[in-house]
Amino acid sequence: MNLEILSSPIQIGNKTAANRIVIQPMECNDGDSGGNPTELTFKRYRNLAEGGAGIIIVESLTLSYESRARKNQLKISEETARGFERLVKEMREVNPKPLILFQINHSGRISGAAFSKVVSLYPTGDPDVHILTDKEIEEVGESFVKASLISKQVGADGIDFKHCHGYLCGEMIRPANTRPGPYGGSFENRTRFFRETSEKIRKAVGKGNFLVGVRYSFYEGIPGGFGTSGPEEVEEDLFEPLRFARMIEEMGMDYINVSAGIPAVTPEIVRPTKNYPEGVYRHFGWTKVVKKLVGLPVIGSGYSYLRDGKNDLKEPDPTKKSFLCWAEKNLRNGYVDLAGIGRQSLADPHFAKKILSGNMDQIHFCVACGGCSVLLRSQKEVGCTVYNEYYKEVLRQARKEA
Ligand SMILES: Cc1cc2nc3c(=O)[nH]c(=O)nc-3n(C[C@H](O)[C@H](O)[C@H](O)COP(=O)(O)O)c2cc1C
Numbered sequence: 066m067n068l069e070i071l072s073s074p075i076q077i078g079n080k081t082a083a084n085r086i087v088i089q090p091m092e093c094n095d096g097d098s099g100g101n102p103t104e105l106t107f108k109r110y111r112n113l114a115e116g117g118a119g120i121i122i123v124e125s126l127t128l129s130y131e132s133r134a135r136k137n138q139l140k141i142s143e144e145t146a147r148g149f150e151r152l153v154k155e156m157r158e159v160n161p162k163p164l165i166l167f168q169i170n171h172s173g174r175i176s177g178a179a180f181s182k183v184v185s186l187y188p189t190g191d192p193d194v195h196i197l198t199d200k201e202i203e204e205v206g207e208s209f210v211k212a213s214l215i216s217k218q219v220g221a222d223g224i225d226f227k228h229c230h231g232y233l234c235g236e237m238i239r240p241a242n243t244r245p246g247p248y249g250g251s252f253e254n255r256t257r258f259f260r261e262t263s264e265k266i267r268k269a270v271g272k273g274n275f276l277v278g279v280r281y282s283f284y285e286g287i288p289g290g291f292g293t294s295g296p297e298e299v300e301e302d303l304f305e306p307l308r309f310a311r312m313i314e315e316m317g318m319d320y321i322n323v324s325a326g327i328p329a330v331t332p333e334i335v336r337p338t339k340n341y342p343e344g345v346y347r348h349f350g351w352t353k354v355v356k357k358l359v360g361l362p363v364i365g366s367g368y369s370y371l372r373d374g375k376n377d378l379k380e381p382d383p384t385k386k387s388f389l390c391w392a393e394k395n396l397r398n399g400y401v402d403l404a405g406i407g408r409q410s411l412a413d414p415h416f417a418k419k420i421l422s423g424n425m426d427q428i429h430f431c432v433a434c435g436g437c438s439v440l441l442r443s444q445k446e447v448g449c450t451v452y453n454e455y456y457k458e459v460l461r462q463a464r465k466e467a
């Protein structure tokens with residue numbers, strides 16, 4: 066099998082990723098009670114660094130402990146900066162090559178009500194959810210700037226400005242955000258926060274040796290979700306996602322990370338499984354159209370389900386439907402620049418190293434069983450419940466408690 070493109074370097078901004086495999090952000094809910102990384106976190110990321118991917122995007126780091134989706138979510142702030150400095154240092158000691166990006170996020174309406182304050186931009190139907198004022202939105206913008214600066218100070222190569230999966234910034238850009246005032250209604254207004262904040266982030270971190278990219282959901286799969294044409298529309302319409310791509314480029318960002326769906330509502334769109342294997346083709350299509358429009362490097366998602374070809378796609382020859390086949394094909398055709406893996410990185414943190422050295426038979430392929438997602442939903446520490454004994458036990462406990 067040809068590994069020529071998958072193993073080739075690519076320039077992103079002023080930096081170089083050593084190969085085309087990206088570890089997508091995977092939150093594992095194993096911070097301490099102050100949002101600091103724990104020994105378990107350090108171990109996970111050392112393992113990933115050793116695994117040899119070109120880019121590692123560190124999981125969703127909350128800007129606000131007051132509003133967060135996971136009870137033990139990692140928090141990026143001045144108080145936790147030392148922990149993240151150690152995290153980056155340990156990863157680089159293991160392997161200096163991978164670019165390390167931090168995904169920064171505000172959970173918005175997906176914050177956990179049991180342990181934090183749920184906030185939103187427009188009414189959710191729940192009177193207990195606080196609707197942020199324009200001033201509070203501006204303060205959230207400042208905290209994104211602060212988090213970007215801290216990420217730079219602790220040694221990360223850049224940030225992934227999270228606009229996907231229904232969290233606050235995803236909620237902001239969708240047509241259903243009809244709030245009055247400067248941050249809702251027209252596309253111009255819904256993207257104002259992005260423009261204002263990314264300008265401030267750029268000013269704070271400079272242009273050159275610190276990457277700023279954006280991950281967003283092309284189609285959320287809900288009425289008025291991003292990727293539809295109006296507040297009550299449901300069918301896919303890529304006009305706005307593509308307009309947004311152009312805006313990201315115009316704002317001087319360094320890459321676009323394409324995702325889709327909202328895990329809490331439309332999980333099958335986010336992560337293809339045997340219930341909807343063709344979902345992988347939709348991910349390929351989204352990166353293909355965005356690549357036609359912009360010159361920025363584009364990262365794709367949803368590749369874990371492909372495995373070594375043992376999947377339910379309608380193709381008899383496994384070698385024609387495997388990760389390797391599709392990643393190479395999409396890269397060669399110019400439909401994507403980097404192939405991102407989420408679940409596969411939990412199943413085998415050394416996936417990149419093994420596949421790039423031709424050691425396919427040593428890979429623990431993700432079987433898309435959903436065990437890791439069950440752990441996340443249950444607010445447990447997250448890992449692979451198929452190949453890792455520790456997380457198998459965490460899942461057993463979670464099931465007992467349920
Ligand atoms: C347990 C778990 C945690 C995740 N955490 C994040 C996250 O922190 N940030 C994010 O953007 N996506 C997150 N995702 C989505 C993945 O990054 C990825 O987009 C998704 O799993 C589909 O890719 P895959 O088919 O390679 O797994 C998570 C997914 C799972 C299953």
Ligand code: SF4
Binds near residue numbers: 432448451
């Ligand atoms: S628990 Fe299942 S879905 Fe999650 S990484 Fe492991 S094999 Fe994949």
